[in-house]
Amino acid sequence: MRLLHTKTGEFFDVPDPSKVHYAILSHVWSRAGEMSYQDVEHLRGRHIAQPSTPFLSNLSEKIRYACRLALVDGFCFIWIDTCCIDKTSSAELSGAINSMFQWYASAAVCYVYLEDPEYAQEQSGGPSIAKCRWFTRGWTLQELIAPRILVFVGPDWIPFGSRDSYSDEIVSVTHIPEAILLHLSPVDSVDVATRMSWASERETTRVEDQAYCLMGIFGVYMPTIYGERNHAFRRLQEEILKRDPDHTILIDSSTTMSIDDPAWDWAYTARLMACTMTPGRRPRQPLADSPKSFRPSRSMSVHALSPDLLAQRLRMSWGHISLLPQISVAPDGVRLRMPIVHIGDSLVAGFSLANI
Incomplete structure (x- = not known):
C-alpha cells in the first residue's frame, strides 16, 4: 500500500x-x-x-x-x-x-x-x-x-x-x-441478492467495475481483466457461489414473483416466473449480467418458505420432488438443481427458496 x-x-x-x-x-x-x-x-x-x-x-x-x-x-x-x-x-x-x-x-x-x-x-x-x-x-x-x-x-x-x-x-x-x-x-449476515440490490442503481465508468467494486462486499478475490466486460460480473457470481452457495443469487426481479400469499394463483404466477424452456429455445442463463438484475421491484416481494410450505403451495407431496435447490460451480459452468413444475404442454417453471 x-x-x-x-x-x-x-x-x-x-x-x-x-x-x-x-x-x-x-x-x-x-x-x-x-x-x-x-x-x-x-x-x-x-x-x-x-x-x-x-x-x-x-x-x-x-x-x-x-x-x-x-x-x-x-x-x-x-x-x-x-x-x-x-x-x-x-x-x-x-x-x-x-x-x-x-x-x-x-x-x-x-x-x-x-x-x-x-x-x-x-x-x-x-x-x-x-x-x-x-x-x-x-x-x-x-x-x-x-x-x-x-x-x-x-x-x-x-x-x-x-x-x-x-x-x-x-x-x-x-x-x-x-x-x-x-x-x-456483519455484511455477510445479509443474503446475496439483497447485497446485490444495494448496487443495482449505481453506475460505473467501465463495465467491468460493476463486478470489481463488489468484491469486498462479498469477501471474494479474483484477477481483474479490463476488456472482459459483462463476463466480469459472471465471474464474480461464480466466486461468490464457491464461498457461499446462497440460492438468492438466482433471484432476477424480471422473472421472479412471490408465492407466500395463501390466495396465490400458482398457474398464473408460474407463467411469470418461468424460465425460457419452451422447445427449440435456449434456457435463460442462471447468472445475471449486471447488478441491475437485482433491482428491487415495487410489484413483488420475495420471502422465505420452508420446504413443507413450498410443497403445500405447489400442491405436491414431499415424496414427489426434492424442494431444496442445490447450486455448485463446475469447470463447465454452474450446476443447478431446483424443483420444477410443468405449466401446460411446454412451459416449465423453476422454484427457489428465497429470503429477501
Whole structure:
C-alpha cells in the first residue's frame, strides 16, 4: 500500500496497513480529471530540480485540502485512490482493487468529500446529502460500508456530519440496514441478492467495475481483466457461489414473483416466473449480467418458505420432488438443481427458496 505524507507530499510504501494510523479519502472523480501517480512523480522530479516552494503546494487542490484536513486531525498519512495507485501497472492495480475494501476498513477515519450537498434545503442537523452524486457511483458503496468512522466534508472541506448522524437519510437513499452501516451486524449476515440490490442503481465508468467494486462486499478475490466486460460480473457470481452457495443469487426481479400469499394463483404466477424452456429455445442463463438484475421491484416481494410450505403451495407431496435447490460451480459452468413444475404442454417453471 502506498500512502501520501500529509505534510511533505512524499509517498511511503506500507506492507501492512493495519499497523499504520492513516486517513483515507472517498470522493467522486472530477469530470475534468484527477492528478495521477505519474502526475505527482513528474512534479516531484521538477521540484527536485527547482525547489522554490514546498512540494505539496504543487499538487491539486483536492490532494492539498485532503492532506491539510488529515494533518489537522493528527494524521501523518492519507490514502487517495487517484494518486496512490500506479494504474499503469496491471499487477498493482489488480492488487489494489482486491485489497481496497480492507484498506478502507483499516483506516482510522474515512473523509467523504461531497461537492454537492443541498444547503438550500437544510435539515436540523445540517445540509441534505440524499441527492449527492456520491451515492450513485459503484465504488463508493464499499467506501460507505467498510470504514469504522466516516465523516462527511463539504465543498469548503469543513466536516459537517458523520455516517452515524446521517444514518436515517443514508438508509432512505441506499436501503442498506442501519445495523450494517453502523457495524452492529456483519455484511455477510445479509443474503446475496439483497447485497446485490444495494448496487443495482449505481453506475460505473467501465463495465467491468460493476463486478470489481463488489468484491469486498462479498469477501471474494479474483484477477481483474479490463476488456472482459459483462463476463466480469459472471465471474464474480461464480466466486461468490464457491464461498457461499446462497440460492438468492438466482433471484432476477424480471422473472421472479412471490408465492407466500395463501390466495396465490400458482398457474398464473408460474407463467411469470418461468424460465425460457419452451422447445427449440435456449434456457435463460442462471447468472445475471449486471447488478441491475437485482433491482428491487415495487410489484413483488420475495420471502422465505420452508420446504413443507413450498410443497403445500405447489400442491405436491414431499415424496414427489426434492424442494431444496442445490447450486455448485463446475469447470463447465454452474450446476443447478431446483424443483420444477410443468405449466401446460411446454412451459416449465423453476422454484427457489428465497429470503429477501
